[in-house]
Amino acid sequence: MEPMSAHAATHHAPPQGFIRKYVFSVDHKIIGIQYTTLSLVAAFIGMALSWAMRIHLGWPDAHIPLLSMFSPNGAPGGLMTPEYYLSLMTMHGTIMAFFVLTAAPMAGFGNFMLPIQVGAADMAFPRLNMASFWVTFVGFVLACATFFIPDGPPLSGWTAYAPLSAVGTVAGPGQGWGQNFWGLSIAVFCVASLLGALNFIVTTLDLRTKGMTLSRLPLSTWAWFINAWVSLLAFAVLLPTCLLLVLDRLGGTSFFIPAGLVINDQLQPHSGGSPLLFQHLFWFFGHPEVYIIILPAFGIVSHILPTFIRKPLVGGWKAITYAMIAVGTLSFVVWGHHMFVSGMSPFMAMVFSVPTLFITIPSVIAVLIWTFSLYRANMRFDTPMLFSLGFISLFISGGIGGFFLAQPSTDSYLHATSFVVGHFHFTMGLSAIFAAFAGFYYWFPKMWGRMMNETLGKVHFWLSFVLVYCVFMTMHLTGFAGAVRRYSAFVDDFMVPLIPTQRFISVAALLLGAAQFIFLFNAIWSRFQGPKAPDNPWGATTLEWDTTSPPPFDNFGGRQITVYHGPMEYDGEASVMQTSPEVSVAGT
Amino acid sequence: MSTTRQLAMSSYVGIGVGLMVIVCIEVILTYQHLPTRTLLFSLLCLASLEGFVAIMYLMQVKYERPILFWTIFPVTLFVLIFLNYLWPDAFRMFNMRLLQ
């Protein structure tokens, strides 16, 4: 048999010229950096949107100066209109869920680290990898373009429930070309994610170096691998959903639009479709999507923890990996818990509720493993470790909310309240962001060859951690009082008394956003002025630390890599590289 | 990874003819005026049989390492099974229509 995998290692030479090297690069490391940068830009755009929303929610009469320049129609004189609020909310969700949380932990760090961690010179299909990034980029440009078309971005939320999203401009401004752009952007993003997932799967299976058995894979690689399967199947269903939505909008079909709709006194020319079909197809993707976001976070934290507690995780690689596989599998059978009150068959609510509660078990196992691995550890509190601890705390808090939302009876009170907003921001939003920060601080020396500033990193952590709780725990609590989400102003009698609390959330959210500029400054400053990073600054054991910072073009400078150990060979100060033939110190 | 344990080309032609025969059976069944459910069920069974033959012989999974089959088959089946969760609401759409 011809050693086909040799192709990946040899079929491209180091590229020459700026364009080939840094723009249309096939090098997985450059692509990883491109993804990370795209996500960072997207994250700050998404954050700016949330700032505008929070200012409006706290002080509905406030004039936001920049906004009027940005959108003369949506915010005349800086005073946000209700429809523009919804547009900003939609784009905040879309940008954050797709272009930040799906892209950064998986495509960003995964692209850079996965081939190195398995000992390969590049991804299995480098050109496909480049295509994934640039297709994602096109998707991002399409999403951002909605801000600049006359009617502004769509206003039907990141879930784009039909028929609001399907009937066209009659349902409100932004439902015209804004929604078309949205549909195309997400369809394009699906294609990019599918190609990326394909690449991850094949690389992990086929390109492992000698001795790199599945049991020796770093846990981050395991997470990306499991996650690639989940995204492969989930995005494969979102793609047709987007296509059918676009067909309904542009082709005149009625997949999601029933007969006899009257909007603005105009009878709509559709018949026979079902809004519930859209919800089913969307959430068939949508629920795995939240695990697509959180699984890489699991992996990154499980990868980082052993380095800083100086011992293996309890249960070795098996316990946490099986937990991740269980979470990934169960994620496909629980989507109906988003639809308990949607008019879905009430019997199906029970069918979806039980696995939703059961998915808690592998999640609890994962949390127990992380927590009890800290027992009698020699913890070092570098910034990556702090963010990992923050992740565990946030994930516990978020997971607890899941108990309420997994049961149809309790969900029927809390559904569509700010409890849900707090819940998903904890579990998939901030948990994933904290893990991504942990990964960023951890891998920054490897990716850019310089150390980040620890003091600034710690300040960033303390501020973020406290403020995140101020914002989203408060949202949980107001949810109990029935504060409805997705309102651009609070005019209901029972919502008015909550306005001071909303202002508190707004202030905390603004400060939380401001704290992120410490991070941005730290990253940019360290990129150019930080002290040069050694090859292995954290005393870690996996392959990415067994090469220069940053790694050479072919990752290991032509060295033949052979792996002898699992990734968690730590015993206090002692640790053994995966490539070192020395005896194991951790007895794994 | 090509293997030498493949059938002769004439056997593949036989498989092709066999598949075509199944298609003919499907068409004949269609004109038996069976109840819709029975027809759908039999057509799906026959199509699955065809699909299985195509995967095993035309796509040569039979001659690959078994790990390939066990990588692709369960995940696909998993999605196909759980998409069936949406049928109760399809019937709901039929039974609870606003405009009769």
Added chain:
Amino acid sequence: MLMESSPYGIEKKKLGMWVFIISDACTFAAFLFAYGYMRVGAPVWGTPFEFSSILNGMLMTAVLLSSSLTMLAAVRAAQAGTKASANKWLGVTMLLGAIFAALHLREWFKLIGEGWRLFYNPTGGAAQFGATFFSVTGLHLTHVVTGVIALGFIARGYNQGRYDESHVETAGLYWHFVDLVWMFVFPLMYLMNAQ
């Protein structure tokens, strides 16, 4: 840096194609489930296909099946190293694919001529028929056309020596998959809608 042959034992292009096929199968499945959902929920559906259309469908099936066989022949020829023969069979496969597309378009134009649209049913039944039929078969047709074009590129590269028999084999997998999907589309979209 040379590596050991893959520990997994499935060549990466082949594995990549299989992974793609899985995701594409799910995409088709979602379309077909949407069709089923529309159909179950519709008060009346209506079954517009006359026997001539079914015959046309059978002919298309025969053409696509034969193209699968010629694709197999091309792969075997490539594996045996007989370039000319491989090229010949690739050419025949592309031709059959084109014939399939032509037959399919004939069916489409016939329906469009009778007044069927994505949103309109000239017989007064559910308008969903046009929507589901054109979208599902349209997706399949897109795959066929893409396949024919891709085979062209593969054949050219193979001739120029840029590609080897493994590329031909990978392209073959895709082509068989298109055939496989048709085995479900034909009974569900044509036979279930026969008069």
Added chain:
Amino acid sequence: MAGKIFALIVVLITLTTAYCVMAHVWWMPVDISVHGPKIDHQIEETVLVAGLLFIAGQLVLAAFAFLYGGVGGRPKQIPGGAKPLIIFAFLLVGTEILALSFIGSKAWGAVYFEAPDPASMRVDIQAGQFAFYFRFPGPDGKFGSIHPDLINEGNQNYFGLDPDHDPDAKDDIVTAELAIPVNKPILLMLHSKDVGHSFYVRELRVQQDFVPGLNIPIHFTATQTGRFEIVCTQLCGLGHYNMKAYLSVLSQGDFDDWLKKQAAAQ
């Protein structure tokens, strides 16, 4: 040091949150429905179960961060390894889950699995951008059929009724406020005129989406008189935040008077 600060912050957050939940700083309004106590009970049960997990999880995390920061010497694993943790997760969480599902299914069933009382009063409710309209069948007890092509906000034919040709529609009473008699089973039929909306009355513990194209039934019995807000909780467009109506729960006598007044105003 960092570990100790972390532990302190986590403990503070945990205690503050626990206080806010237990002291009901923000809490559900008093329930006014027959099925509501079951849902309240379920929420309280979940607060207990999930709350204990929350407090235990955060405190253990805090304790470990406090105790094991930078201690010298060789680290050790917990005795027994992962097995006890996994068994613990399966047993404890599994039991909790089964208990919650079992009790919870009863609370859910009380709303959705039980058939409505045959003596229920039927009210039709239509949601549209951005208002709710309610319809009572009038003396004949029958609703006129809906003709979407006749729906017109301008001439106030919100439901698309055709009273000239449809005798059932003649005496239908259409209102902008929902009034119901206290202690009488109500069967609401929900339908939407345009996009998705939702019917949410906090005090009733009822939340149900309107699905365009479908008629969704929901039934309940109110046990206290008063005036409550009905709000839309499914994103329906730019006026979503302002889409609301009032639910008046009246004594039977007051309700009859109200309905007469409404009928006279038609």
